[in-house]
Amino acid sequence: MNIAVVGGGTRCKRLIDVIDRHAFEEIDPRVVAVADTKEDAPGLARAKAKGLFVTRDYNDFFNRDDIDLIIELTGNMDIYNDILDKKKKHVRAISDATAQLFYEIARISTLQKKTDQELQETRARYKAIINELIQEDVMVIAYDYRIMDINDSLLNKLGLRRRDVIGQYCYEITHRQDLPCSGKNHPCPLIQTMNTKKPFQTTHTHLDKDNKKIYYSISTYPMLEEGDVIGAIEISRDITQDINMQKAMMQQEKLASIGRLSAGVAHEINNPLTTILTTAMLIQEDLDPEDPNFEELGTITSETLRCRKIVTSLLDFARQSNPVKKENDINKIIKECLVLTRKQAAFKDLTLTSELADNIPPLYIDKGQIEQAIINLTLNAIEATDAGGSLSICTTYSRYRQVVDVVVSDTGSGIRENDLGKIFDPFFTTKESGNGLGLAITHGIIEQHNATIDVFSKPGRGTTFTIKFPLSSGKNDAD
Ligand SMILES: Nc1ncnc2c1ncn2[C@@H]1O[C@H](COP(=O)(O)OP(=O)(O)OP(=O)(O)O)[C@@H](O)[C@H]1O
Ligand SMILES: [Mg+2]
Numbered sequence: 001m002n003i004a005v006v007g008g009g010t011r012c013k014r015l016i017d018v019i020d021r022h023a024f025e026e027i028d029p030r031v032v033a034v035a036d037t038k039e040d041a042p043g044l045a046r047a048k049a050k051g052l053f054v055t056r057d058y059n060d061f062f063n064r065d066d067i068d069l070i071i072e073l074t075g076n077m078d079i080y081n082d083i084l085d086k087k088k089k090h091v092r093a094i095s096d097a098t099a100q101l102f103y104e105i106a107r108i109s110t111l112q113k114k115t116d117q118e119l120q121e122t123r124a125r126y127k128a129i130i131n132e133l134i135q136e137d138v139m140v141i142a143y144d145y146r147i148m149d150i151n152d153s154l155l156n157k158l159g160l161r162r163r164d165v166i167g168q169y170c171y172e173i174t175h176r177q178d179l180p181c182s183g184k185n186h187p188c189p190l191i192q193t194m195n196t197k198k199p200f201q202t203t204h205t206h207l208d209k210d211n212k213k214i215y216y217s218i219s220t221y222p223m224l225e226e227g228d229v230i231g232a233i234e235i236s237r238d239i240t241q242d243i244n245m246q247k248a249m250m251q252q253e254k255l256a257s258i259g260r261l262s263a264g265v266a267h268e269i270n271n272p273l274t275t276i277l278t279t280a281m282l283i284q285e286d287l288d289p290e291d292p293n294f295e296e297l298g299t300i301t302s303e304t305l306r307c308r309k310i311v312t313s314l315l316d317f318a319r320q321s322n323p324v325k326k327e328n329d330i331n332k333i334i335k336e337c338l339v340l341t342r343k344q345a346a347f348k349d350l351t352l353t354s355e356l357a358d359n360i361p362p363l364y365i366d367k368g369q370i371e372q373a374i375i376n377l378t379l380n381a382i383e384a385t386d387a388g389g390s391l392s393i394c395t396t397y398s399r400y401r402q403v404v405d406v407v408v409s410d411t412g413s414g415i416r417e418n419d420l421g422k423i424f425d426p427f428f429t430t431k432e433s434g435n436g437l438g439l440a441i442t443h444g445i446i447e448q449h450n451a452t453i454d455v456f457s458k459p460g461r462g463t464t465f466t467i468k469f470p471l472s473s474g475k476n477d478a479d
Pocket of ligand 1: 376380381384410412413414415423424428429430431433434435436437438439440463
């Protein structure tokens with residue numbers, strides 16, 4: 001790798017000497033050119049003595065074909081931006097701040113070296129850190145919030161060019177704000193690091209274009225020069241998937257414990273309920289329909305039947321743990337659900353349509369349970385939609401992702417943002433006569449099939465539930 005250095009000071013001289021002295025394993029770095037306006041600059045003099053190309057004007061670098069990397073060591077942002085503008089596409093450029101970071105890493109590793117083995121370990125460790133730095137989003141930020149350097153990963157995510165970013169304020173570029181971050185959801189880690197001279201870690205919460213929460217873990221490390229903080233290295237990582245997985249596990253745990261509790265309670269209640277029901281019916285049979293108590297006994301019977309229905313739902317909910325999986329045609333299951341729910345939809349004057357892909361492979365699922373899950377979703381959709389509205393059930397298969405999607409959507413009332421996180425909780429209902437068990441049962445069934453269920457909803461604009469069955473769904477389970 002041929003390197004050209006802009007700024008022929010002592011750091012340039014040290015760089016030439018270090019490269020001369022060490023054997024590098026994978027890359028073969030070589031300083032081939034140095035630019036400095038001062039002819040007596042020590043790095044420039046060392047380069048001249050070695051017979052390297054030297055110049056007063058770094059613009060001469062851009063005509064050469066033998067340069068792979070330009071290192072800017074003057075610390076002047078305007079020069080670095082000028083290099084970025086003029087350099088050939090394949091030539092890489094490193095700013096003074098980045099060079100400083102790698103110099104620090106190298107310095108620490110030399111300080112720590114004692115034995116050859118220790119040196120190997122230290123090198124491996126720093127190599128890992130650098131690799132990590134490359135995969136994560138990294139910025140070098142000065143004490144005045146200006147971005148001094150940024151890595152390609154973050155640039156790609158922002159969709160910006162390096163030269164649009166260098167020298168700009170970090171909060172303008174990453175948050176499109178006029179002021180530094182603050183508040184509970186966006187504490188500024190840079191301020192903490194500047195004040196304490198210590199690393200700091202925090203989490204930022206943002207909303208994506210669909211209003212879904214995304215979480216960033218942000219860490220800052222101080223850059224010190226003679227004891228003063230001159231800026232910080234900021235490393236950020238999208239941890240949304242980790243957080244969602246944690247939430248899903250908590251939900252599963254919660255459902256499992258409620259399931260156990262419900263099974264016990266429902267079982268205990270079922271027997272006395274049967275006694276109440278049969279006794280009320282027997283007494284009623286003996287009474288004259290004109291008797292004032294006849295109607296009251298009817299109320300006892302119907303209310304007890306309602307309790308029995310709740311208990312049956314509870315038992316369904318608690319019993320979800322043993323699906324009997326076989327190869328099944330999901331389209332066929334959906335068609336059967338449509339037959340069962342079409343009447344209710346027609347009764348409310350709703351259009352019920354389906355679009356079932358014909359390339360769907362068989363799924364390894366419990367027919368009865370999946371039928372129950374889809375009916376629960378369809379009934380909810382019917383209940384949430386006013387006359388004239390429509391609902392649809394679609395299936396699609398992605399050969400590439402090896403996933404079958406079942407999508408149930410409606411044009412109904414939608415779900416309030418505040419309620420979205422609660423709808424899968426047992427007993428959460430917004431309906432006068434609802435039990436709040438339909439979605440809890442559905443969620444449990446879907447989990448038992450190693451599938452996932454997601455909801456997308458906007459108040460007034462309808463709701464879409466998407467179930468994703470991975471093709472391997474359940475096949476490898478010891479069930
Ligand atoms: N398609 C939908 N559109 C709007 N809101 C919905 C939809 N599906 C579910 N919800 C909301 O989620 C809540 C919970 O649904 P869930 O099916 O668990 O219980 P429920 O329908 O209220 O009672 P039940 O136990 O009889 O099913 C509902 O009360 C409703 O507020
Ligand atoms: Mg329901």
